[in-house]
Amino acid sequence: MSDTVVLINTGVAVLAVVLLIVRFRLNPVVALVLGSAYLGLSTGLGVEGTVKAITGGFGEIMAEVGLLIAFGVLTGAILQEIGAIERLVATLLRVFGPKRMPYALSVTIATALQSIYLDVLLVISAPLARNLAPRIGKLGLARMATALAIGLECGIVLMVPGVGTLALAGLLGVPLGKMLVFGLILVVPTVIIAVAIMSFLFRKGWWDPAKDEGRIDQAAIEDGEESAPQPRPGVTSAERPDDAGAPAAVAVDVAADPAVEERRHVRLIVLFAPLLGALLLIGVGAITEIAAFQNPVVDFLSEPVIALLLGMVGTSLVGRYTAGRKRIERAIGAGFRESGQILILTAVGGSLAATIKEAGLGDILGQYFTAQTAAPLLMVWVIAAVLHVAVGSVTISAITAAGILAPVAPVIGLDPVLIALAAGAGSLFAVHVTSNTFWLLQSLMGQTTRGTLKTCSVGVSIxxxxxxxxxxxxSLVV
Structure with a gap:
């Protein structure tokens, strides 16, 4: 089959997936499978080859990241249950002060809190950010909303254990330790620079409180919370002894629940120690691999699956001591429910990528690219950006774009971690009205649609x- 036919059919398959999701409101999982089936049959793989590519790609990426995503989501569910987020924000305020709070919050969300399901993290952190806004100044709401949007979205696809990052690493065969190191190198300056640019624009008069700020619509908040995974009842808004400077009134679910046990007071560092320890083990594994140092114990503990398992078990034990066994079991049950759709969607993205690879796209594109040019990285960024504008899903656009270019990496000698980072970067472009995050940020932060287009759409695009x-x-040094 000619190269032109393969290129055309690949384009048709991707376009068909977008149309099925956007125009016909078909479930993304079904749309991705249909697109994979069309591509396989139209490029001559045959029935058996097509089915093998779809199921093989599904199974391969699940084997790579299935347990990682599950352990990460479960760890996040437990941290949510024990109130770690509210205490962390209060500590950041005390340490960094109001002026530096947007940077501190954004970097922290983009790095340390990515095990928590995005909508849950947003529902918990937005009221805290909103209550802190007046303490920053007249541009406080704009800056805090921007910091929140940038931190949330960047972490998903650039930082381990963000679900998009795990999927990209698994799809492209990037060792998770390497993805963690390079993701951290990229996400911290990205977040800081983007927040700084937006703060500069706001100071130059780009924010109009009369037009960009609205009232807090309680009905909209309730609707948003119903569409997102729910914080557990009993999350308190009262200040704790170590939460000096925290807002006394936080708009988080405070419904009384007589069955909820009182939390024991545990130092904040203890709550996050298991998760941070797991990430440290993964990082150590990457460093020892680069240094060609081998030790059976270190090699075993630094395996991402083992490290995140230990982190999840450790967080569970701390949670049991802090909040009681029943509440932690309930949080784990909620985590299992949340992880289901993430796992299936991620794995189906792997099906499309595997079909594209079997169709021979890598060999075709490899004729036009070299590892010394920026063309493949710019191409994957543009594809991910266009897909995100159309579909509205950061994860789907990143996985699809990376899948199209994944076969190119071995052909031209390009490090797959660069494709992963470029796809993640492109998938952040133009978060807009098709995204649930957009509307949650609008209602929970008290912005108008115009204001949210500035803080969320423009901020994350920058x-x-x-x-x-x-x-x-x-890419010049990797």
Missing amino acids: ASVVAILLVLPL
């Missing part, structure tokens, strides 16, 4: 551009 501009010079 982060997307900053990220790819940082990835390109990084």
